[in-house]
Amino acid sequence: MRKAWIKRNRKIISGIFIFSVIFGIVGILMYNKMRTLLNYYVERQTAQQAEVLAQTTEKQFAAELRQLTWTADYIQYHEAERQDIVNTFADHEDKVSVGLLEMDGNAVCGEALDFLAFDGIRQSFRGEDAVSYSKERGLLFTVPVYRGRNVRYVLYKLYDTSLLYNKFGLSCHGGKGRVLIMDLQEQVIISSGNTAEDAAFFNMTEIYDGYLTMREQLQVLTSTSTHVETERESYFLFSAEIDDTDLILVGYVPEDVAMEGISYLVVLALWVFGLLMVVLVIGMVYLFGAEEKARESDELREAKLMADKANRAKSDFLANMSHEIRTPINAVMGMNEMILRECEQEDIREYAQNIQGASQTLLSLINDILDFSKIESGKMEIVEAAYDTASMLNDVINMVRVKADSKNLQFNVDIDEKLPSELWGDGTRDRQVIINILNNAVKYTKEGQVSLSVNGERSGADKILLEIRVSDTGIGIKEEDMPKLFRNFERLNLGENRNVEGTGLGLAITYRLVEQMNGRIEVESQYGVGSTFTIYLQQGIVNDSPLGDFQERYQLAMKRSRHQYRESFAAPDAKILVVDDTAMNLLVIEQLLKKTRVQVDTCLSGNACLELVQREHYDVILLDHMMPDMDGIETLKMLKDMKNNRCQDTPVIALTANAIVGVREMYIENGFDDYLSKPVEGNDLETMLKQYIPSEKMQIISETEQQIPVQSGQQNIKSDGDNADDVLQSMPPTAELKWLDIDMGLRYCGDSEEVYREVLQEFCDVEQTECCKIENAYERGDWKNYAILVHGLKSSSLSAGAKKLSDEAAGLEKSSREMQKEDALHKEEILAYIREYHGKMMELYRDSSNEGRRYLQS
Amino acid sequence: MVSKKYRSLLLVTALILLAVILLFILFAGRTDREIEDKIGIVLSGSTQENGWNGMNYAGAQEACTSLGVRLLVKENVEEYSGQCEQAVRELVEDGAGMILLTSYGYSEEVQDLVKEYPDIVFNVNFFERQGGQLNTYFVRMYQARYLSGIIAGMRTESNVVGYVAAMPNNEVNRGINAFTLGVKRGNPNAEVIVLWTGAWDDKEKETTAVEKLVQECSADVVTYHQNQGNVVEAAERLGVDSIGYHREFEGCSPHYLTSVVCNWEKIYEEVISGYLKGRGNAAENYWIGMEADAVKLTPYSELVTDEIQEEVEKAREQILSRGGVFSGEIYDREGNLICDESETVSDEVLLEHVDWYVEGVDFYEESVD
Known part of the structure; x- marks a missing residue:
């Protein structure tokens, strides 16, 4: 050396x-x-x-x-x-x-x-x-x-x-x-x-x-x-x-x-000269060093140039990849949505739901990468607005609970009741951050529990420092891996965690986001025992009324946020043109707009589009960007320059799978009116069209009109809940109960309404998790567990007064026990029975607990 | 990155700076004598002349060489012609800090110049004109004259010794007196007949003078105070004894007894060294003699007998111990007592007041008359 x-x-x-x-x-x-x-x-x-x-x-x-x-x-x-x-x-x-x-x-x-x-x-x-x-x-x-x-x-x-x-x-x-x-x-x-x-x-x-x-x-x-x-x-x-x-x-x-006296002159001069020489040598060493460094920094600059090039290549790659992946997902999700909307067959719907879940996961991965590319280029913006605290937390818990349940993890939630109910901040990013951390916790925890606790500490008149603590009993993080934790694409302990999915960007994005929101993350971990991530976020207070019992509000919000597709308008006179080189995409959009009765023309290329506009007037044109031969931007240019164009003033919306940073500006600059990112989502599409279809052609569907069920309530669990909720609101609280026998319940509780209410509360509280467990066992064909769970349901529902549910559960318990016997005869028949009545029971379960909640609120 | 051009420029600058530093170290504040001292000499004759001028020049040149100064020469500068002033001006212009004036007349000519150049040191080898910056230098030539007088006195048989002299002044008179005292010591009956030529360098007059002294006054030994040795030549021709002056003559008969010479190098060394020491303008007079080896007699001819030589040696010892030439009882021609028995004539008198001739001096005009 x-x-x-x-x-x-x-x-x-x-x-x-x-x-x-x-x-x-x-x-x-x-x-x-x-x-x-x-x-x-x-x-x-x-x-x-x-x-x-x-x-x-x-x-x-x-x-x-x-x-x-x-x-x-x-x-x-x-x-x-x-x-x-x-x-x-x-x-x-x-x-x-x-x-x-x-x-x-x-x-x-x-x-x-x-x-x-x-x-x-x-x-x-x-x-x-x-x-x-x-x-x-x-x-x-x-x-x-x-x-x-x-x-x-x-x-x-x-x-x-x-x-x-x-x-x-x-x-x-x-x-x-x-x-x-x-x-x-x-x-x-x-x-x-x-x-x-x-x-x-x-x-x-x-x-x-x-x-x-x-x-x-x-x-x-x-x-x-x-x-x-x-x-x-x-x-x-x-x-x-x-x-x-x-x-x-x-x-x-x-x-x-x-x-x-004079000889001191010599001594002085010698010393000064000697020291100057030393200084000079030092200076020279420094200069030579500086030169060396300059050379090195030149090399570094070159290296950086190369790295920048590589980075640009990476960005291009990301953009291309997003396009390439989003296009098929677009198709998959769109078609899947169709299936979910139109299929009345329960098992097919289940498959479609699975497809939806997987597609969403895939999409979230892509979104991670896109987020990351935004952060990398410094274009990630924090948009602050008022948001509902409970709603934000609900979203978080909803997302995570399913995952936790599916891994049989206990998910504890402890939300400070005194948190303000409305806060000021970027709720979406807050949610993203917390979900990321929680997802991570779930991801790396094999057994035990994942806990979320949210506390707030006032840091001013209208400011609060949120302390969001996520702890798990997962594999933990090794001391030496701590510094790598928030690095890009870093996945710790790859050998052990090979089967854990993800881009490895989650924590990096989280870290950057938190940083950008002027917050911080602290991590404590013991390898093999578990980790605790604590996020501190400064938020403004909009509505200082306390959040109250979160569990309760959660349930309420749950109901309100239940997703159901519903066309928001109808425009039978409106005519739009969709241009995309992929027939599947055209099909998706056609299908998505079916219910709005908008007339949809489609074509597969820019040239075809130009032909069509000469013959027909369209209210909106959706124009794909990436097309062979003539791309969207070129097409638009020709379109605008064309003389015999009947769509001269028609708004043109770009379709792109290239939903990266700055894309909107790019499209507007190129003459587009707006853009839609693929895969196209029904809601987004409708919102967009509502904006651009002339109002005289619009028939906005009111809330009541929307109640016309699209699918039979029997199959659509989610919409059912909502319907029930809506129905309930028009009913007096003491109206007759369909699924619950209060008297029987009271009987089981020694005629004490207080006790009964507690029992009923418990029954309602565990409904969701129990449902999940039962559904899980059912899906896996785990009849042993299924029997145990159904058995539990049988008795618990009885004490809650849900007689019908109890009966159904009893029947299913019996059947599932039969299924466990290896020498059972007529297994096919039994299975058919279970299949027939499982859905019915689950429906009953939900209806009963919903009724119970209404009863409890009254 | 520093460009190559820039770097080489830097390197060249550094080298030049280094050279400057080295030059500075080597040549700054030199301790050597920076200015070469220059001395000017003005001669009435040629530097090659075989007499007064040649001897002066040679002596000055040697002294300058040994002291490391440069001698600037102006030769053949005629007295009372205005050439002297011109020569002095030229020498001063050439950087001479000291001017040696070697002819009697110059001292009169430069009286005004001396005042004009207060920074220049003037030296003249005659004593009559001194004071201010005009310093004088000479040798105690009289010591050698006295010794040569003893030889002449002991050699003369006619008891008449001839003395050809240019003109009377302190120096010439001192020489005549000392010579005569020497002749008297060698032969109390002898007398010295002086013949004035009226010129420092006039061959014809000098030759005639010798002829007159020998033929008319029956002098059988002659000596002289002239610039050149014409008298010796004439005496040789006439076959009488002669005593030279300034230099030793070669190829002469034994009648050429000896020469009275002085060591000009010695005197000029003293004078120039005094100037270099910064005493130049202290109006100091240099008068050195036998004790400093500044005057002597050249080797004798065979006619100078051991007896004569012994007597001369005795006299030399007396001079070196007591200094006495003008010591003891001395009367002038008029019979006035110049010096009493136990007295010595002081240098002051010898330098400035020799307007008398000792007993035994006769003049040709008088003796012919």
């Missing part, structure tokens, strides 16, 4: 390396240059200091000479007293001698001196003041003593060598530097205090070389300094001429002392 990293970033590493080397070189060059410049600077400073030191010595010497000159002047004019003058002048210091010399070497006063030992004597005889030195004797100051314009004597003052340091010694740099005075023959005249040390110092080769360099420089400079590095330490040597003498001042100071 490390190797791979190095390989991948070889360019970066080599780049950084090269830059580091370059910066290193530049840094070293800079450092050297800086040292050179600083040394130069310090050298100049030191040289100036040397000059100042030399001037100090010059002043000292000048003072000595001035004193001598004064004395000499005095002697010139008082030659006779010269002895006394000289004696007076000599202050008799130890090792300091004063004297007066004559031309021939004799001393008029004081000690005679060797002329050759001191150059200064000769110079003074020419009339100059002079300072000269003899190693043996010391430092000699001489001045001429004139007689007239000629020099008569030389007056001298001699300091012994041992005195010189104390008298003329210099120091510099606070004692850290040393200063000496030498003659041109490198003879030390005034030491720095420690002669041996000075000698050792100047004996060092490097120092001596530095000294020679300075001597050379002194030919053109009055003072100079040079930087010398020895093994031990680095020094600045300095030297300056002492004017009017043949002496020079030489000194040295350790580098760190001379550079005090």
